[in-house]
Amino acid sequence: MKKLFFVAAMTLSLGTAAFATTVDTNDMMTVQVMDDFVPVKLEEVPQAVVDAVTKAYPEQTLKEAAVRQEEESETQIYKLTLVAEDGTETSVLFTDKGEEVK
Numbered sequence: 001m002k003k004l005f006f007v008a009a010m011t012l013s014l015g016t017a018a019f020a021t022t023v024d025t026n027d028m029m030t031v032q033v034m035d036d037f038v039p040v041k042l043e044e045v046p047q048a049v050v051d052a053v054t055k056a057y058p059e060q061t062l063k064e065a066a067v068r069q070e071e072e073s074e075t076q077i078y079k080l081t082l083v084a085e086d087g088t089e090t091s092v093l094f095t096d097k098g099e100e101v102k
Contacts, residue, residue: 066079
């Protein structure tokens with residue numbers, strides 16, 4: 001009887017080993033971020049946006065700007081890169097009316 005259990009256990013263990021496979025974890029995936037913002041000169045940013053940014057972030061200065069047209073409305077969204085005194089950069093979004101997009 002012991003031999004029967006031993007043979008059964010060996011048969012089951014050998015049968016499950018056939019299903020073991022190695023998984024290749026070296027597959028690389030490339031992700032492309034779709035960013036519809038078009039760079040613009042700082043002089044082209046509406047004054048309402050500039051005023052709102054300087055009011056909301058008085059310790060930071062504008063470095064660069066980009067704009068995107070919203071499809072469902074006629075609103076333009078401005079993506080502004082701000083630089084703090086210590087050199088850290090922050091990106092914020094504002095509408096063309098000067099409202100911050102959270």
